[in-house]
Amino acid sequence: MPKSEARFFETETYNTDETLFGTGYKGFGRVGVLAFDPSAMTNKQRVNSSMFWVGRIREILEDSHIAPVRPERPIPRPAVRNRSGRSTMPVPRSELERYAYTMPSSRSIRFTENSENIDDNSRLQRQQRQYEVGRAQTANNAVMEYLYNISEMRPLSIWWVILLLITLAVLLGPVDYKMLKSKDCLPLTWLTCSFWIMLFTVGAYYGVQALRGGKMQLRVVSVLDGIESSNQAWSTDYCGLFASGSDDYEFEGLNDNQWWSGIAPSQQSIGAYNREISGRKIYCFQHDGGNLPYSLLINIWTIQCLLNESPLEQLPFNAQVERNGNEVVVSIVNDSNTPILSGYALFGNDRGINFGSVPANASKQFRSQLHTMKLWNNNIDRYQKYRSAQRSRSVSFKSEEAFFAQGSLQRTQTIGAYLARGAAMVCVQYDKAPVSFAVKDRSCSYDHIQLARLVVFPQEQ
Secondary structure, three states: OOOOOOOEEEEEEEOOOEEEEEEEEEEEEEEEEEOOOOOHHHHHHHHHHHHHHHHHHHHOOOOOOOOEEEEEOOOOOEEEOOOOOEEOOOOOOHHHHHHHOOOOOOOOOOOOOOHHOOOOHHHHHHHOOOOEOOOOHHHHHHHHHHHOEEEEEEOOHHHHHHHHHHHHHHHHHHHHHHHHHHOOOOOHHHHHHHHHHHHHHHHHHHHHHHOOOEEEEEEEEEEEEOOOOOOOOEEEEEEEEEEEOOEOEEEEEEOOOOOOEOOOOOOEEEEEOOOOOOOEEEEEEEEEEEEEEEEEEEEOEEEEEEEEEEHHHHHHHHHHHHEEEOOEEEEEEEOOOOOOEEEEEHHHHHEEEEEEEEEEOOEEEEEEEEEEEEEHHHHHHHHOHHHHHHOOOOOOOHHHHHHHHOOOOOHHHHHHHHHHHHOOEEEEEEEOOOOOEEEEOOOOEEEEEEEEEEEOOOOOO
């Protein structure tokens, strides 16, 4: 039986109300306990037990109300326990199902046909289809679009090329002719033409260097996630390092438990026979629990994008939420030396409140009425329209897009499941938070967007 302090769980019972199988949340994951020994099954039972085991795996890997496949025996509604451990009214399964189709977690397990039963024509038709990248890669593209959004990475205007060509044509033509004719040195045209071409070649190189060079920049978008009264906290950093010169660069201030990897933009639609050919060289030192880069090769006028994932001891802030009907009181304690720029508290059914800034190393209380906040749904719609928006540049980057990128999407899905069961999420954005690592022995400017999310369990008044 679940412990008295268990908050959100689901159980399947016998007719005698004895628990057969139970699932519950542990941090940002889910665990399941099966109340019998599978080794006691006979060989005949094992052969015909595929659907049974798929059902158990489904309960752990996804919410049972997402892409529901109804078992033969109805499952009791999940009981929800409050902070004091006392059972409250269970959440109606219909409410969970209704919210499931609007929240961003939609993973499901499905059976497919045996490949031996698919004829050659059907297989050929499938191979000729176009495939779209998933939500995580699309969100990655949105985040990296922000990392790339610096003046040094923008294409040069065609008017610069036209101006240079016109200027070169004027110098090689009438200017060169009149200058040599006035000195009666027309046979030296070959020498003056070579001079002008060399001058424009050197000028074009240093001109582009002046326009596209600039100072080294490290741009970071970080997402910190935690759960109230728990040591479960994780950090995901999306980094872009720009350098105007080709060289090997190193980071300093890295922790041993960090895991770094390279990321790159991906095209939205991929054909069955098409492959994206792109690669970046990142030399890492890999050990138990970490993968640290020790050499980043960056070519001239390019940017290198990296993904960093690591556990945290605690979040830089703490929050408590009290709810009295439609009124919400949020108490924020900012333990960081950086002020909080703004934030919001989000509940189930897309309801929440916004709140303002909190000074560094200070606490503040906010009181407001719940209102509709379709933050996550709006982002899902944005992903579907991202390809056209990327061409038109009509949609600017929103920090919430990082919640759906690789490294953060699974935690976002788990947070959505918490919200569906009565929890709340407090999200804050820090104002120019310092980066925990730096470029070694280099002069570099830093641009950091830091977001922190905390799952809390509201106190009902």
